[in-house]
Amino acid sequence: xxxxxxxxxxxxxxxxxxxxxxxxxxxxxxxxxxxxxxxxxxxxxxxxxxxxxxxxxxxxxxxxxxxxxxxxxxxxxxxxxxxxxxxxxxxxxxxxxxxxxxxxxxxxxxxxxxxxxxxxxxxxxxxxxxxxxxxxxxxxxxxxxxxxxxxxxxxxxxxxxxxxxxxxxxxxxxxxxxxxxxxxxxxxxxxxxxxxxxxxxxxxxxxxxxxxxxxxxxxxxxxxxxxxxxxxxxxxxxxxxxxxxxxxxxxxxxxxxxxxxxxxxxxxxxxxxxxxxxxxxxxxxxxx
Amino acid sequence: xxxxxxxxxxxxxxxxxxxxxxxxxxxxxxxxxxxxxxxxxxxxxxxxxxxxxxxxxxxxxxxxxxxxxxxxxxxxxxxxxxxxxxxxxxxxxxxxxxxxxxxxxxxxxxxxxxxxxxxxxxxxxxxxxxxxxxxxxxxxxxxxxxxxxxxxxxxxxxxxxxxxxxxxxxxxxxxxxxxxxxxxxxxxxxxxxxxxxxxxxxxxxxxxxxxxxxxxxxxxxxxxxxxxxxxxxxxxxxxxxxxxxxxxxxxxxxxxxxxxxxxxxxxxxxxxxxxxxxxxxxxxxxxx
Numbered sequence: 001x002x003x004x005x006x007x008x009x010x011x012x013x014x015x016x017x018x019x020x021x022x023x024x025x026x027x028x029x030x031x032x033x034x035x036x037x038x039x040x041x042x043x044x045x046x047x048x049x050x051x052x053x054x055x056x057x058x059x060x061x062x063x064x065x066x067x068x069x070x071x072x073x074x075x076x077x078x079x080x081x082x083x084x085x086x087x088x089x090x091x092x093x094x095x096x097x098x099x100x101x102x103x104x105x106x107x108x109x110x111x112x113x114x115x116x117x118x119x120x121x122x123x124x125x126x127x128x129x130x131x132x133x134x135x136x137x138x139x140x141x142x143x144x145x146x147x148x149x150x151x152x153x154x155x156x157x158x159x160x161x162x163x164x165x166x167x168x169x170x171x172x173x174x175x176x177x178x179x180x181x182x183x184x185x186x187x188x189x190x191x192x193x194x195x196x197x198x199x200x201x202x203x204x205x206x207x208x209x210x211x212x213x214x215x216x217x218x219x220x221x222x223x224x225x226x227x228x229x230x231x232x233x234x235x236x237x238x239x240x241x242x243x244x245x246x247x248x249x250x251x252x253x254x255x256x257x258x259x260x261x262x263x264x265x266x267x268x269x270x271x272x273x274x275x276x277x278x279x280x281x282x283x284x285x286x287x288x
Numbered sequence: 289x290x291x292x293x294x295x296x297x298x299x300x301x302x303x304x305x306x307x308x309x310x311x312x313x314x315x316x317x318x319x320x321x322x323x324x325x326x327x328x329x330x331x332x333x334x335x336x337x338x339x340x341x342x343x344x345x346x347x348x349x350x351x352x353x354x355x356x357x358x359x360x361x362x363x364x365x366x367x368x369x370x371x372x373x374x375x376x377x378x379x380x381x382x383x384x385x386x387x388x389x390x391x392x393x394x395x396x397x398x399x400x401x402x403x404x405x406x407x408x409x410x411x412x413x414x415x416x417x418x419x420x421x422x423x424x425x426x427x428x429x430x431x432x433x434x435x436x437x438x439x440x441x442x443x444x445x446x447x448x449x450x451x452x453x454x455x456x457x458x459x460x461x462x463x464x465x466x467x468x469x470x471x472x473x474x475x476x477x478x479x480x481x482x483x484x485x486x487x488x489x490x491x492x493x494x495x496x497x498x499x500x501x502x503x504x505x506x507x508x509x510x511x512x513x514x515x516x517x518x519x520x521x522x523x524x525x526x527x528x529x530x531x532x533x534x535x536x537x538x539x540x541x542x543x544x545x546x547x548x549x550x551x552x553x554x555x556x557x558x559x560x561x562x563x564x565x566x567x568x569x570x571x572x573x574x575x576x
């Protein structure tokens with residue numbers, strides 16, 4: 001058990017962490033801070049946190065573990081602001097959806113204290129954002145990826161690992177570049193495709209009438225298009241180099257399908273669909 | 289109440305209709321037939337149907353309402369086989385995901401009896417197929433689209449409408465071409481994109497390892513890629529003219545995004561994502 005956990009940023013993820021960690025006795029006190037002070041107060045009133053810090057310096061000065069739950073674009077400034085306020089052995093972690101950029105920023109900003117930083121990414125979320133959407137089982141059985149550097153302190157890694165495991169998450173350790181390459185495929189590209197698809201539907205001359213002609217397939221396929229555009233703009237830009245290549249790859253598949261459709265090539269269409277269905281079945285099995 | 293309902297094809301849809309309609313007293317007897325006789329027997333053993341017909345002719349000869357629940361590619365031959373076996377005033381309907389092709393086929397095959405045919409499409413389904421996946425509430429609160437011709441008998445339309453309403457579906461009447469244009473956008477294109485996306489994931493050098501790096505977003509976005517490839521090949525081919533144009537439109541959105549990404553254009557990316565998120569919110573509201 002640590003004495004003080006500090007959560008910086010009380011949105012969906014920060015709020016859900018507060019709800020999840022509170023009953024576990026992982027820490028004695030949870031201190032929270034959000035640049036939106038009304039949000040900090042709300043978290044205190046809901047008893048998600050034990051103390052509402054009036055500013056960043058107060059929030060972090062006695063913290064044993066600091067978890068940064070702010071948008072990617074706010075990360076660097078925040079880290080800059082706290083680096084001289086934290087205790088010598090305080091451990092810092094984050095929840096950003098990109099890890100290479102974040103890790104590089106942290107290396108540049110933290111200097112010697114970089115060994116205390118354990119980059120992390122819980123693969124859990126919702127198309128809803130904000131404190132109101134926070135829930136205590138958001139991380140239950142979900143994957144959390146940690147991407148420590150070779151300089152990262154082993155005890156710091158262990159602490160962050162046990163922190164997530166207390167919330168019933170499954171922790172996996174890998175390197176930041178690999179993380180970003182894989183997440184580009186499994187999360188960032190589908191996010192962009194879902195956004196694109198909603199825009200394409202919106203352009204239809206029968207919108208919004210067309211929205212009535214939808215079933216569960218449409219609903220599930222487009223759910224992530226409801227996600228916060230500001231947050232996603234940051235993530236996409238931070239992983240843009242990889243994503244430019246990935247979109248190209250996806251486009252090759254699209255072209256192959258177009259050719260099959262152009263030629264009404266029954267066998268090729270069937271082969272494309274069958275191949276995909278088998279890959280989806282493998283996913284279903286691997287996820288049990 | 290009608291005397292005899294005949295269900296031709298006892299898969300997910302045919303089986304679910306049997307389960308849903310049985311308790312409603314819409315008909316006295318449900319007769320079922322499937323080219324796979326083991327399937328017909330199973331439906332009888334599960335008490336989904338009252339009688340298992342040994343062949344098509346027997347299945348339809350006393351039917352007041354015949355519902356055809358077979359893949360699009362099997363429709364024409366089946367209709368050909370039953371057209372001289374049905375009663376004079378028997379009403380025929382179907383559940384195919386395309387309506388223009390089906391309606392044209394029916395006009396050519398049925399001749400004078402075409403007025404007794406009411407094309408229909410329940411927008412309900414599952415990525416699972418087959419009798420084992422059938423469930424009695426598959427159509428509850430779901431939309432069923434009927435696309436009658438101007439020649440279609442009014443009483444026939446009323447009968448099919450009340451049939452679906454008995455199963456708690458909401459019935460909408462439109463024309464077959466409009467149906468196909470709209471469903472191309474809301475169902476056929478996302479189906480192809482989901483298939484393409486799974487193939488794209490499969491091509492990744494870290495497949496299947498990469499499947500572990502997925503969350504609920506991936507799961508929902510790809511769910512429909514688990515759908516029956518044979519059925520979808522038929523649907524896509526039957527609506528290929530419209531889909532060729534629709535893929536082109538989607539590609540224009542993809543190109544705009546690529547440009548934004550190429551230039552790391554923060555404002556344009558944010559605009560694309562925000563626009564999409566609002567369209568998704570409108571859908572969520574319109575669906576309440």
